[in-house]
Amino acid sequence: MGKILLRGRVCYMKTKTIKIKLPSWVEPFFKGAREFYTTLEDRMDFVIELSRKNIEHDSGGPFAAAVFNSKDGSLIAVGVNMVTSCGLSIAHAEIIALMQAQSVLKSFDLGAPGLPCCELVSSTAPCAMCLGAVPWSGVASLVCGARDEDARAVGFDEGSKRRDWVKELEIRDIAVTCDVLRSKAAAVLREYVGKGGIVYNGGLQTRK
């Protein structure tokens, strides 16, 4: 059995059940959502508000995402950045929203027959990890607010992405729309940093 020396103490390693619960303020926000978000701007506006609430409640970074039924704009699932609050580096808004949608629709493939046509709406263009997660999720489309460069401008690292990432998704039949309410989305990133929010980037600044 594995054991390691951790801060001077011998610790025995064990397997864990990982539990990922949205911050408590999300449930009432989710329940208060409208029945339909007809336009892409409506959907993005909802997601930007979610990202702003995540700052207000100090529950994570300034990023939010949601999965909508693209046909009628009904809301299926939401996610916010929870890296610091749940202690998992993978807990980006898009990953959380996709897990929530798959859990509620009971399918690891959101493109499976009989399911609504799923659209991922993200307040900022996805980082390299979340971008890689998009094709596996089965969503049919991706909608982005702020650009990579807006996130980088305030110090966030988007990871190593191909320049032609939009085209790479489109080759896989995933429609991409960028710059939806971009300046409003980017303003939330600046607001977060302006308030002194932590710009963590995984191991990048702590590792030698």
Place this chain on the structure above:
Amino acid sequence: MGKILLRGRVCYMKTKTIKIKLPSWVEPFFKGAREFYTTLEDRMDFVIELSRKNIEHDSGGPFAAAVFNSKDGSLIAVGVNMVTSCGLSIAHAEIIALMQAQSVLKSFDLGAPGLPCCELVSSTAPCAMCLGAVPWSGVASLVCGARDEDARAVGFDEGSKRRDWVKELEIRDIAVTCDVLRSKAAAVLREYVGKGGIVYNGGLQTRK
């Protein structure tokens, strides 16, 4: 509040607590691990055996990963592919192993001061999503068995990766070692497909 029509029934959407529990056979396997895995081959051999067990127990795809303390080879955490068994497209072996390690070490950054020097060992080179997750996790090194082309040869999609992905990690001070027990790792992929294991690729084959 969101509601959608699902297979002819109106379903009200709600938020969920996501629980990710390793298959029950993993705990005894983990407890039976040696105290130290000194060489990279020792570590990979353990991970390949884990990937084979995942096939044997029919708990997911033929992929496994583990996090070791690279200094002495002690085992910190394990992960297996659980996409089909837990119904989440992000449940790749590397993602599970990283979540397990961060949960047990109580840090979203495995590179934080006071923690062991964390090494991610993966039975197959990571897909685009898992590759994107590596820098955020704080691991100091990555060790891979089978190559992308070995996974593709049996029908798995590795996603859109940059050709120079190894270099991109090295720029971030993450050491990469490829082809460790490659043929043994690739043999498990072929064994899985030979036994009729499902090669799912997210929405790719089900979406129009």
